[in-house]
Amino acid sequence: MSIFLTIMALLAGFVLEAVVLYFLLNMLKDAGAVGKNYAEQEIPVSAGISFPLVVLMVYLLYGLFYPQDTAASVFFLGITMISLLGFIDDSLGARDVTGLKGHFKALLKGRLTTGGLKAVGGGIVALYLAVSSHAVLTGEIILDALIIALFTNMLNLLDLRPGRAIKGFLIFFLIIVIAALGQVSWLFMAPLVGAVIYYFRIDIKARAMMGDAGSNVLGLSLGYLCIINLGLVPRIMVLVLLIAMHIYTEKYSLSRTIDQVRILKIMDELGRG
Numbered sequence: 001m002s003i004f005l006t007i008m009a010l011l012a013g014f015v016l017e018a019v020v021l022y023f024l025l026n027m028l029k030d031a032g033a034v035g036k037n038y039a040e041q042e043i044p045v046s047a048g049i050s051f052p053l054v055v056l057m058v059y060l061l062y063g064l065f066y067p068q069d070t071a072a073s074v075f076f077l078g079i080t081m082i083s084l085l086g087f088i089d090d091s092l093g094a095r096d097v098t099g100l101k102g103h104f105k106a107l108l109k110g111r112l113t114t115g116g117l118k119a120v121g122g123g124i125v126a127l128y129l130a131v132s133s134h135a136v137l138t139g140e141i142i143l144d145a146l147i148i149a150l151f152t153n154m155l156n157l158l159d160l161r162p163g164r165a166i167k168g169f170l171i172f173f174l175i176i177v178i179a180a181l182g183q184v185s186w187l188f189m190a191p192l193v194g195a196v197i198y199y200f201r202i203d204i205k206a207r208a209m210m211g212d213a214g215s216n217v218l219g220l221s222l223g224y225l226c227i228i229n230l231g232l233v234p235r236i237m238v239l240v241l242l243i244a245m246h247i248y249t250e251k252y253s254l255s256r257t258i259d260q261v262r263i264l265k266i267m268d269e270l271g272r273g
Contacts, residue, residue, distance in 0.1 A: 006186045012058045013194025020050045021199065025208055033091065037206055038161060046090045047202070048214010051195055052080045058191035072188035074132045075224055078125055079192075079217045082152060085121045086212030089114040118212065123149050126223070133228050143235060148223030150242040155219030156212055157249050162272055163204035166196055169218040176222065180229040192221055204271045 028034065028044035035045040055076055062068070093114035107116045126148035130141045151172075159165035173193070177184050196218065202208050226238055248257075258264045 006190050009058055009062075009187075009190035010194040010197075012061060013054055013191035014198045015194075016054045016057050016191075017050060017195035017198040020053055021047065021202060021208075024050050025202075028208075035090075035209065037209060039206065041206060043206060044208045046087050046211040046213040047199070047208040048210030048212075048217060049083055049087055050199070051192060051214055051217045052076070052083050054195040055079065055188075055191045059188075062187075069187055071133075071185060071228060074129060075188045075221075078129045078220055078224060081125045082122055082216040082220045083213045085118045085125075086156075086214070086216040089118045090211040090213055118216070119153075122152055122216065122220075125220070126152065129220075129224055130227060133224075140232065140235075143232075143239060144223075144227040147226050147235060147239050147242065148220055150239070150246060151223035151226070152216050152219035154242060154245060155215045155222070157254055159210065159212075159215040160255055161268060162206040163200065163270075164268055165210065165215045165218060166200045166203055167267065167270075169196060169222065172222050173225070176225050176229065179234050184225060184229045189221065189225060192217070 025044050025047060028046065033045055034042045036042055059068075059072060059076060062072070106113050107120070123145070127141070127145040129148055130144035131137075133144060134141055155165050155169060158168040173189075199210070199214075203210060226235060230238070258268050
């Protein structure tokens with residue numbers, strides 16, 4: 001994909017996100033889809049459902065002029081499904097059970113929580129994307145599915161303060177691009193990155209929460225970007241890092257850790273004002 005088309009796709013995502021959010025945020029307020037953020041302010045939730053909508057509209061523009069890319073179609077299906085699962089958890093989820101361990105414990109006892117549905121459904125989506133990225137069945141499919149699933153949950157864990165999940169997304173995105181020596185699949189990622197850049201100013205000022213409907217999309221996107229652009233060794237390293245981060249967050253508060261590490265605290269609060 002040429003640099004010109006990449007920039008145009010990025011701009012299209014940016015502009016369309018502005019249009020979609022203009023109507024979506026008011027719709028969420030009118031529908032009562034609001035919740036209290038960390039500062040006890042009531043703001044619209046699940047604003048992240050705008051991401052798949054914007055990506056679809058840009059893909060439609062692609063389709064008018066270029067043959068549809070298979071990877072892009074698989075990617076869009078993945079982010080749509082994971083956003084839907086996140087929206088269900090945002091809208092219907094009870095908070096008496098938290099953490100992956102808690103949701104799976106409830107499931108083993110015969111109780112399906114919305115978080116459990118998101119975890120199981122997200123695992124199926126991750127496995128589907130992993131299978132779709134390989135021409136033949138190999139052991140790497142399990143590796144790739146775990147990367148997607150854990151990345152999806154990792155961004156969910158980051159989404160506890162305004163702007164934090166998006167900063168995490170952009171940092172991880174940059175790291176993946178560098179690891180891939182810039183040879184990444186810009187075609188399907190550019191519209192989402194454009195949408196996220198516009199949404200950032202809404203999120204950082206706590207005017208809306210993307211919810212799991214949005215953070216799940218960002219995490220899955222990073223995971224999918226990894227599995228189709230990085231070699232085996234880098235992917236193994238990514239998986240080890242993700243597992244370590246999940247083990248840590250099961251024992252310790254991520255927000256407290258960020259507050260205690262000066263550089264992380266500065267980065268976390270940057271732009272929040």
